[in-house]
Amino acid sequence: MTANGTPLLEVRDLRTWFPIRSGVFSRVTAHVKAVDGVSFRVGRQETLGLVGESGCGKTTVGRSILRLVEPTEGTVIFDGQDVRATEGSSLRDLRKRMQIIFQDPYGSLNPRMTVGSILTEGPKIHQMGNASEIRGRIEHLMDRCGLDPVNHINRYPHEFSGGQRQRIGIARALSVEPEFIVCDEAVSALDVSIQAQIINLLLDLQQEFDLSYLFIAHDLAVVEHISHRVAVMYLGKIVEESPATELYSNPRHPYTKALLSAVPEPDIQRRRNRILLEGDVPSPINPPSGCSFHTRCPSAGNRCSLEVPHAFEVGSEHRSFCWLEDEAGVGSTKVQS
Numbered sequence: 001m002t003a004n005g006t007p008l009l010e011v012r013d014l015r016t017w018f019p020i021r022s023g024v025f026s027r028v029t030a031h032v033k034a035v036d037g038v039s040f041r042v043g044r045q046e047t048l049g050l051v052g053e054s055g056c057g058k059t060t061v062g063r064s065i066l067r068l069v070e071p072t073e074g075t076v077i078f079d080g081q082d083v084r085a086t087e088g089s090s091l092r093d094l095r096k097r098m099q100i101i102f103q104d105p106y107g108s109l110n111p112r113m114t115v116g117s118i119l120t121e122g123p124k125i126h127q128m129g130n131a132s133e134i135r136g137r138i139e140h141l142m143d144r145c146g147l148d149p150v151n152h153i154n155r156y157p158h159e160f161s162g163g164q165r166q167r168i169g170i171a172r173a174l175s176v177e178p179e180f181i182v183c184d185e186a187v188s189a190l191d192v193s194i195q196a197q198i199i200n201l202l203l204d205l206q207q208e209f210d211l212s213y214l215f216i217a218h219d220l221a222v223v224e225h226i227s228h229r230v231a232v233m234y235l236g237k238i239v240e241e242s243p244a245t246e247l248y249s250n251p252r253h254p255y256t257k258a259l260l261s262a263v264p265e266p267d268i269q270r271r272r273n274r275i276l277l278e279g280d281v282p283s284p285i286n287p288p289s290g291c292s293f294h295t296r297c298p299s300a301g302n303r304c305s306l307e308v309p310h311a312f313e314v315g316s317e318h319r320s321f322c323w324l325e326d327e328a329g330v331g332s333t334k335v336q337s
């Protein structure tokens with residue numbers, strides 16, 4: 001995972017539940033269990049792809065790590081520091097090292113600020129040099145991100161295309177010299193050809209600035225080329241995690257297989273029979289008992305609605321949370337190592 005074996009980010013048993021209030025006294029009557037016991041690690045200069053259908057909790061995972069929403073339970077350790085126990089100026093320093101790129105770059109860019117103002121805002125807040133030093137660094141970053149420092153720096157976000165706006169969003173994230181970036185559906189709103197350009201840019205920037213990414217997407221095809229490892233989420237939980245190449249060649253969990261079968265595949269050798277899942281994703285307010293996928297799983301058995309499956313090691317760094325692995329006689333582990 002890393003040169004010295006220590007992850008940059010470690011998330012253990014993360015839960016983020018949102019209360020639902022009702023009645024005259026606004027009592028909490030239920031919770032939306034958006035994230036319900038998620039554990040993973042991200043190494044230095046590593047990309048973990050986090051994939052699942054819309055509403056599975058992956059965006060909440062990214063925001064909980066950065067404390068843009070407050071987790072309910074669990075541990076987030078960034079470079080040895082307990083993120084949930086950090087407050088005040090220490091939290092501000094930590095946030096400088098952990099940035100986010102949003103899906104909708106237009107919505108996240110202040111329309112009344114020029115590109116230059118947007119990009120210098122963070123470095124000024126964090127006092128990262130005098131005005132000319134910051135300006136010089138921002139111009140270099142714009143150039144690296146495929147923007148023209150001379151012609152673009154005094155323009156406003158609405159004057160740019162979607163792809164260019166995402167380049168501004170990337171440059172803004174990089175402006176405070178982070179080590180870790182949550183890319184939250186960062187290419188999902190873009191055309192396929194622009195998606196490829198932005199992914200290639202993120203790969204180049206990772207090399208140049210030694211970055212680690214949590215790359216969130218709903219489409220397995222998108223994360224394949226950027227991720228070293230991939231975690232698949234369903235209804236607030238990770239159901240499979242694996243090195244990327246292994247996941248695509250040897251998916252184990254029925255949900256991963258269904259997602260992969262929907263990926264358009266030009267290579268006839270890799271084409272899969274389409275697995276159509278019946279029904280809708282259940283409500284995270286009242287998730288199904290046992291394996292939360294059992295209401296839609298084509299392979300569900302009696303045990304699946306009764307017991308929550310734990311992690312089964314099915315290969316090197318490859319884990320699947322499915323009782324089928326028990327029947328296959330694969331070694332298992334109950335806790336995240």
Ligand code: SF4
Nearest residue numbers: 291294297304322323
């Ligand atoms: Fe399907 Fe059962 Fe495996 Fe869940 S535990 S994915 S319901 S076979």
